[in-house]
Amino acid sequence: MGATKSVTDASFAADVLKSDKPVLVDFWAEWCAPCRKVSPLLEEIAGEMGDQVSIVKLNIDENPETARAYRVMSVPTLTVFKNGEPVQSIAGAKPKGELVKLIESAL
Numbered sequence: 001m002g003a004t005k006s007v008t009d010a011s012f013a014a015d016v017l018k019s020d021k022p023v024l025v026d027f028w029a030e031w032c033a034p035c036r037k038v039s040p041l042l043e044e045i046a047g048e049m050g051d052q053v054s055i056v057k058l059n060i061d062e063n064p065e066t067a068r069a070y071r072v073m074s075v076p077t078l079t080v081f082k083n084g085e086p087v088q089s090i091a092g093a094k095p096k097g098e099l100v101k102l103i104e105s106a107l
Helices: 012-017 033-049 064-069 096-104
Strands: 005-007 023-028 054-059 077-082 085-091
Touching: 005 012, 012 023, 012 054, 023 033, 023 096, 033 054, 033 096, 077 096, 085 096
Parallel strands: 005 054, 023 054
Antiparallel strands: 023 077, 077 085
16 A cells, blocks of 8 residues: 555544545455445545645554444445545545546545
């Protein structure tokens, strides 16, 4: 893992809700093939836009509390948080351009 960061139920509040910049949370799971497709795109975007947005990954199998709290029903679910609130969310593997648009909507 390079430019993206892993978060857990325990670190979610500090890393996401209290962040001073928008955060894209990738709710994912080991067994999820579309999640593996999205992961390198998120790394690329984090490398390009890392000064404007944080990109973090939350494994829903290891961190069920946060996934349940935000009603994550399918993976990958990509949710942008701003000022501690979820503002935009998409489910499923999307092309890079769509992921960038999702992030830009919160900037």
